[in-house]
Amino acid sequence: MNESESSEKDLKYCYRYPHPSVTTDCVIFGFDGTKLKVLLIERGVEPFRGRWAFPGGFMRMDESAEEGARRELEEETGLTGAYIRQFHTFTAPHRDPRERVVTIAFYALVRMQDVKGGDDAADAQWFSLDEVPQLAFDHDQILRRAEQALRQQIHFEPIGFELLPEAFTIKELQNLYEAILDVHFDRRNFYNKMRRLEMLEQLEETANPSRKKEAFLFRFNKSKYDELKQKGFRLEF
């Protein structure tokens, strides 16, 4: 992530007081229809060589942190315009052994199907949330914070739909909410609730996710959601 600053020439940016490095890291969440996943990068250099970490890099002087995070996201996934959200800035003095680094952390919600490379990329790989290995730096902490922020935000925004494909079954939607909130819903109550909220549009087609009976496909109705929100309405689960 960081350049070594040990070579004493070329140190042309000088200040009266010490300045930390500022980086952006991006926790990229995906959903495979059953489990919540994160995209990790295997580090090729020291420190923490061989360990997995979130994609990230230096914030440039002519871009905001969000622009930097979007740049990182595009480099890893090829995606532009994904849902992205700043959730915490990590500042512990020795979180990077080389120098003082402040990391502005974002989480992104993407459709796994849209990510180029994905599983077969050399150094990038999706991990289920319960199978994430020990990470580099303080990225374990970053992940825990990201999960927490996601859990909280889902009470105020229908962010779950960012993770699903255009068309999805109610079952998948329920799996997603259960994965994010780490709870279990009664299947029938979840159906009823969704129908009452009227945020879903039923499509003509049906899906055959496993076998047995075919399930209807739905689409998220954003205009209906916006309309509901206008009238003072909060998403509850």
Place this chain on the structure above:
Amino acid sequence: MNESESSEKDLKYCYRYPHPSVTTDCVIFGFDGTKLKVLLIERGVEPFRGRWAFPGGFMRMDESAEEGARRELEEETGLTGAYIRQFHTFTAPHRDPRERVVTIAFYALVRMQDVKGGDDAADAQWFSLDEVPQLAFDHDQILRRAEQALRQQIHFEPIGFELLPEAFTIKELQNLYEAILDVHFDRRNFYNKMRRLEMLEQLEETANPSRKKEAFLFRFNKSKYDELKQKGFRLEF
């Protein structure tokens, strides 16, 4: 806030790449029994000389952002151990006209009564939220974000109690929640809800906030709240 870096000597901290300055700002919320307030500082130097701004300053290399924010908070209010929470980091490239500055912003919840100086301090003053003047830098944005973060967080934590004195009337508690959430509750329903939640302890004394009938004083029962939270419980308003 920032030192001018124009004098070319004493620039002894050098890097291969440009580094932004990192500061912490602290939005200090207080409550006077009726209205929500913020503590502002009048700037004595350019830029934005004479404008009001949030207290803040450089993050030191040996402290975390939170430690820096606590240091600023203590300098302005004399308080240690207050409730403090990081809510957003502001990174727009030209938000400070002098140089690139990244500001990690916190909000603090304090009891106005405990703040030394307070209104009579030369350059610090409490402002009601609806009477805040145009602020320096992008601090208007920072304030809006702080309010939003406070409104969201109150759904998950009983942070309102941090703003009240040890003993308070239900009326004051209701005023506070109404001020934060910008809604109106029915007085009687609010009473009933509070009684059902059993998070309040009624004290012997009564208060005489204005005139007419005396009101009971209450105290927040944290252990009862923790007990409720253990059993999976969320604060709803």
Place this chain on the structure above:
DNA sequence: TCAAAAGTGTTCGCTATACACCCATGG
């Protein structure tokens, strides 16, 4: 024909909401 998955409905209890009523105090 049986088991698994999907779609629909029903019941019960709790809580949010909208109110009514009484008590205490000061002008």
Place this chain on the structure above:
DNA sequence: CCATGGGTGTATAGCGAACACTTTTGA
């Protein structure tokens, strides 16, 4: 004695949680 503010109760509607029934399909 009445206006104001404080404390308590009550009826109703709506939602969440639990659960029953039916249909479709693959083995």
